[in-house]
Amino acid sequence: MPARKWCFVPKCxxxxxxxxxKTFITVPRDAKRREKWFAAARRDIKKVSEKSTLYCCEDHFKLEEDMEIYVEYKLSKVSARLKPNVVPHLFACQPDKSSSKKGFVKAVRNDQGKN
Known part of the structure; x- marks a missing residue:
């Protein structure tokens, strides 16, 4: 029985x-690429061993655009292989950063009537 996988993206x-x-893609082990994936997913890289094997589910990608061989993957179930510089970029499971800023009010200056 294969090991269970879970998505490393917080709240997914x-x-x-x-x-x-669902397809689960292995998070890169290369330090620079791994750091980019963690930053995109808003996950603290310091809390995970660099030797840990982590996975990101397909919900965080546009597989048709982000995979090298999408058609072959869909037809014959070859391994999912992303294009070299692809980083997870869809995060419907996480609240938008801009909407989570509480207490921020933009000041509006009224210049009407001043000459």
Whole structure:
């Protein structure tokens, strides 16, 4: 029985147990690429061992655009292989950073009537 996988993106609930039809892509081990993936996912890289094997589910990509061989993947189930510089970029499971800023009010200056 293969090991269970879960998405490393905070607040994403996808696992191979709950969502067995989803594709899970291995998070790169290369330090620079891994750092970019963690930053995009808003996850603290310091809390995870650099030797840990982590996965990111397909919900955080546009597979048709982000994969090198998408058609072959869909037809024959070859391994999912992303284009070299692709980073997870879809995060519907996370609140928007801009909407989570509480207490920020933009001051509006009224210049009417001043000459």
């Amino acid at each position: 609930k996808n696992t191979t147990y709950k969502t067995p039809d």
